[in-house]
Amino acid sequence: MDAKKSFCEVNDLTDAAEALRAIRHQIHRHPELAYEEVETGALVAQKLREWGYEVTTGVGKTGVVGTLKAGDGKRSIGIRADMDALPIVEETGLPYASQHPGKMHACGHDGHTTMLLGAAQYLANTRRFSGTVHLYFQPAEEHGVNSGARAMIEDGLFERFPCDAVFGMHNHPGMPPGTFLFRDGPFMSAGDKVFITIKGVGGHAARPHLTVDPVVAAASVVMALQTVVARNIDPTEPAVVTVGVLQAGTANNVISNSAKLELSVRSFSPAVREKLRQRITELVHDQAKSYGASAEIEYIMGYPVVVNSERETEFAIQVAQELVGPDKVVPHTGLLMGSEDFAYMLQQRPGCFLRLGNGEGEDGCMVHNPGYDFNDKNLPIGAAYWARLVERFLEP
Template sequence: MDIAKRYCEVGDFAGMAEELRAIRHHLHQHPELAYEELETAALVAHKLQQWGYEVTTGVGRTGVVGSLTVGDGQRRIGIRADMDALPILEQTGLPYASQRHGKMHACGHDGHTSMLLGAAKYLAETRHFSGTVHLYFQPAEERGIDSGAQCMIKDGLFERFPCDAVFGVHNHPGAPAGTFLFRKGPFLAAGDNIFITIHGKGGHAARPHLTVDPVVVASSIVMGLQTVVSRNVEPAQPAVVTVGVLQAGSANNVIPDQARLELSVRSFCPEVRALLKERITTLVQQQAASYGATAEIEYLMGYPVVINSDRETEFAIQVAQELVGADNVVPHTAQLMGSEDFAYMLQARPGCFLRIGNGEGEDGCMVHNPGYDFNDRNLPIGAAYWARLVERFLTLPSPIPC
């Protein structure tokens, strides 16, 4: 290996841009939900094998790991990309729109996978490093519980494919394409899931006095939940309680027996997380009881807080500044209330989870939206970033003091 050779630049991917775009569009047309990523995993495994990686499939059910060792370096790095899609009906009208009804890459995982594949190809061709790189292509990030990161770790990810540090990325609508955003310490919120069934007494719509209307109960609970953060959580502590599902009834002249609510709850502080659970549980039960109904609550603690380690994040910031210039790097961006199962990987290994801008204005459509699309301008930039990060991390002597 010629250590004197320059590190990877974005321009090195000019000849690969169209190939990466074709891969991304193919993945976008063929989205697969959590733990169904068989075709995606097969495509990833085939590409990695073509490029000379040692490939292991079925890690964490449908995950793929590609490993490449160059030289005699003892350091090891892990980079993760998520592969799963969402149960959303696409409404982009794009020529490469989803061909699978009700399934869509509405969070950009097709782009995350394509960027890492681009880096994989470049690293295999240039081999400008000394050590081992493990590429973790992960399923089921969108699950909320029993996620792909958990499953891969339980399957021995870090014992079978060990790394000294692990890195991951997510696109960020609202920031200019190609901009990198970082934050040391707590970055993304913990995310919990609550499923509530209100049991009332159904009957004729014209005789409500003979019923216990679960629709009214559920509506009261929804409004009551709006006070949990505003009146129970200390104002300086970030927290979100969102009711994403309210389902009840099937006819306008029938008062149903049951109503169902599904909540998403986000927080950063363990004490706030515990407070939210106590207040939501108490409020739901007592609101239901006040109407003569009962409430069945399933409260599932989901992903923990994403906490970036200082040393690895500082290193990741330096690499981004080298690649795209300091003006295109935000080293201390705001905390985000979204959640990520990459948090589990960061609990097991030091590392950094970063964001890459997906565009502003019309290009900045929010994720989990039927009109969203990953910005293809990021493909060579993201691929170059991963390649340079590996080259820098696996250059001796170590760029990160041990």
């Protein structure tokens, strides 16, 4: 980097912090679930048009893409922010809490969208780059299957709005705000879902010998599943099998006809992912059969592993170190067992998915929690990071 050249600093976004908070709080008040981001998308499109972007709506159903060109540079960059909320009842008690019962921005997508909007305005005002910027405002990251990233890609995202590299960011509770976390190679796990129905023969609780109790079979399945990782997967390979749902019966004197289980399965390698699928399927069928019951299994392969490319990750790390200093950058953080549909974009283009600390202690409430809130301290920091990343990537 030429030391004489000037790139975006956090202080350049300080004056915009209050306006960014207002935007973020507006989005937070009006959360929209996957593929329902009509109001959010309209706000994004309006702001981008005001700032001089070429705007395309309806990409991947409710996605929005803003395009800005400057100079005669031939390179292009894509930056993605997710817009959707979660089906959670908010319990923050904040003055800008959700006005839509049962819907909440409990993962910080309101902050992600606002940070990218902050960068968009700054870049439009300064235009200290040469090339093309595509801002991908994505729907339905929380959908789990048929996600927004996949929908935008299938709608021709990278053919219509091509980029040489793509970048994305997520907040990270448990680390101080303004702290950037990176990891090249595999970073976040593949996430699969398993829906199981154990079918038995219901009857009176006083005559269990005349029934086939699916609850007992389901309980055995739950315990047996605890051995899948411990006794089938190499201990050096990260993997998780969690039973998140176990439902059966409606009364204490009735043995139900069926029991339902839902699993979350996480892994980092294709071989481990397939081994988990094989062993879970075999084990569930065999356990149910051993109790005289049967099992139906719907095994859904969800988001793939997030794999950051080495060169783009090193570049992203360098930009963060320039912006906030090496002390606030973790260049090789640990693996994360959460999943993220940005993985689909990284399968199409080289790039980097990074994390930004959202706070510690009381300020570090875990995502997907009814008490969570995005940390507004990060708005100018994240916006400045995206702006500087663009300026450095498309340096004249």
